[in-house]
Amino acid sequence: MRKIIHIDMDAFYASVEQRDFPEYRGKAIAVGGSPNGRGVVATASYEARKFGVKSAMPSRQALQLCAELIFVRPRFDAYKAVSTHIREIFSRYTDIIEPLSLDEAYLDVTEDKLGIGSALEIAKQIKQAIKDELNLTASAGVSSSKFVAKIASDMNKPDGLTFIGPSKIEGFMEMLPVERFFGVGKVTAKKMKSMGLNTGADLKKLSEDDLVRYFGKSGKFYFKIVRGIDERTVKSERTIKSLAAEDTFEHDLITPEEMHTELSKLADKVSLRLAKNELKGRTITLKLKYSDFKQITRNQSFPNPIGDYQEIFNTVISLLENVDLQNKKVRLLGISMSNFGELVMYSKSGNSYQLELFE
Structure with missing residues (x-):
């Protein structure tokens, strides 16, 4: 276990x-x-x-x-320094650490370095060390799977500590609202609720074949996770291959002006996520889905990595101009960044380039 x-x-x-x-x-x-x-x-x-x-x-x-x-204004150098200290605290107990961002991570303490044996006790000690050494608070979730541990960490914020033992996992998953399940976005949650699927217990009534028929490949994951089966391991080396943001609209977009407005919002989200993960990308991809569900993508690559909002926005607008929108209605837009390179840390003025993302 x-x-x-x-x-x-x-x-x-x-x-x-x-x-x-x-x-x-x-x-x-x-x-x-x-x-x-x-x-x-x-x-x-x-x-x-x-x-x-x-x-x-x-x-x-x-x-x-x-x-x-x-x-x-954000001070990324300060946040990164704190994150490095937090990572050092984690490493006192285990080397199996999977950071998700500067401020959160998974730890596998099945065999901890200090021989404590109790994951709950280790979580308490980590929280106390963060408070004593950094004067900050953290919330922790403890369980036998990544999915449940992550949900648990969000249950009693701030400064929370929640343990969900193996015997309680299946019951916990049955009570969980469908929108809290990994991979269930607004559109899927709306579809589930229209089918009378409001909780894990409702999903559990469906066979694996039914879930796959209704929700594609994700149905296999839903079938397992609602039964407390999550075989994903904590990966100490985690490589982000792409970052994206997309939105499905209640009313189809018809005019370029409407699309420009929504792409501006998506470019903001992508630039923020890039900054949070200290990444820049060389390839931008624009995704469109029409009202008839036909989907197309357009992309552009650059010799040097970029991550600035304006660069992202200008690029996707340029890509959109090369799409035939005549008599087309757009129900979904998305922007993704990939082909990551090293972060350019300083602008010509010598200030941190990351801060410019928030101008």
């Missing part, structure tokens, strides 16, 4: 800012871009979240929700 911990820092960027600058403590702050431009929220403090401010939300919208919101 595996012992897996998922650690997720609480409002990471915002918490680091509140730790380092006393004037931000207890205040509603958003780390990200200015509301005067095309900025987006990278992370919001818990004080801001009470007003509905969320990550990836346009800064202008966030300000409408919370008039007292303080916008803070």
